[in-house]
Amino acid sequence: MIVEQNVPLQAHNSFGIVAKARALVRVRSEGDVLEVLADAAQGAAGKFVLGGGSNIVLTGDVKPLVLKVEIMGRRVLEDGPRGVVIEAGAGENWHEFVTWTLDQGHPGLENLALIPGTVGASPVQNVGAYGVELQDRFDSLDAIDLATGRLFTLEAAQCGFGYRDSVFKHAPPRDGHDGAVPLRGMGLAGRALILRVRFRLPKPWKPVLDYLDLQRKVHETGIASPSARQIYDWVCAVRSHKLPDPRVLGNAGSFFKNPTVTPEQCQDIIAREPKIVHYPMPDGTVKLAAGWLIDACGWKGKSVGNAGVYEKQALVLVNRGGATGGEVVTLARAIQTSVYERFGIRLEPEPVVV
Known part of the structure; x- marks a missing residue:
């Protein structure tokens, strides 16, 4: 077991936030974990499991022992x-x-x-x-x-x-x-x-094409029965158009969950906001598009410090260059407040704040 000290984590979180792991172990097998747990000092230490870092917001250096998961196969x-x-x-x-x-x-x-x-x-x-x-x-x-x-x-x-x-x-x-x-x-x-x-x-494989963006691709291309590879290409094209590449513009993908409400709540919002994007769910609830709610509150393209709301998709918060975790959290809380004050809905973040 090799314990690395003061390891930069900017390349290990998709937001590209500058932070360090005070101590880090690269886990390439279950034996590596057992070795950590058997060590008198490291076994008793607090631990933080890190994968690709695509769903976290780092607000400072990570004090617990970071277990960087690198098990392949x-x-x-x-x-x-x-x-x-x-x-x-x-x-x-x-x-x-x-x-x-x-x-x-x-x-x-x-x-x-x-x-x-x-x-x-x-x-x-x-x-x-x-x-x-x-x-x-x-x-x-x-x-x-x-x-x-x-x-x-x-x-x-x-x-x-x-x-x-x-x-x-x-x-x-x-x-x-x-x-x-x-x-x-x-x-x-x-x-x-x-x-x-x-x-x-x-088996047998069946295409899943219910999502609106995929239905549009079917209509645009005239391919009524696409192959799995065709759907893969469509999904990659749609995501690349809507979402920024974290390697170019730091982000954690969709920052907020799409909230669900009762049909009565939805009707009340529709009465005030007829254009709200909503989807009936199998359990009788209605899912609202969080990105639409955020956009309706005027946040698209806005920034707090170096953290901003992506111009093409209001559901995505981005690092415009040198953003801190604190700036990302401040922006997220301001968005939550705006949406709650206008719609009475509390948005729940997807990433974990560390």
Whole structure:
């Protein structure tokens, strides 16, 4: 185990915020984690698990020991008439993994192309885009308990998936474990390090084209029955047009979750704002487009210090150059206040503030 000291994190967070890890260990196998936990000094230290850094806002140097997940590997575990099960290491780049699955002739993840981050972070956030969520393609994962050093496996029902949510985003209860493995349904934030994730891609493959942007592509191209590769290309084109490349303009993708309201609340807002973008949900609620709410409050293109709202998509906050985490948080809070004062809706941020 090599513990690196005072490691710059600007290249390890997609916002490009300048900060340092006071101590960092590169995790390339479960053995690396066990070695950390067995070390008298490091085992007792607080720990911060870092993947691709695409869903965090750093507000200063990270004091806990940073476990930088770099576990690699991709393999097909099962290929049968009802589906394909594929496993990937938690440190694999998500978009590169999606591309690889298509190159291997296994469609199913194409709607999730070009999402930044790593494979290990995908179930934490329950990533989703263009009509598909991670939970729709999830099989199981392996993780290690940072409190006990025990390895454990979770299936979908144990992950507590919700809209941009999972058991990995909730703190464990104070009496949080049974001494062996995490209890079903408990919070695992700060306690679990994901090692590998398995995906189940169904057969026969069916395209998911319900999302408006994809319907537009069908209309524009005249391709009524696109292949998985065609959908992948469309998703990449749409995302590239709407969202800035973090390598060019620092950002964490969509900064706020799309809020849901009751039909009655939606009708009340429509009476005042007839053009509001909204989507009926299967459970009877109505999802509102957070980007539309922010744009309606006049924030598109505005800045607080060096943090700003992207000109093409109000849902994205960007680093215009040298932004601090404090500036990003201040901007986000100002947006939340504006939306609440006008619409009575509280926007919930997606990234974790560290």
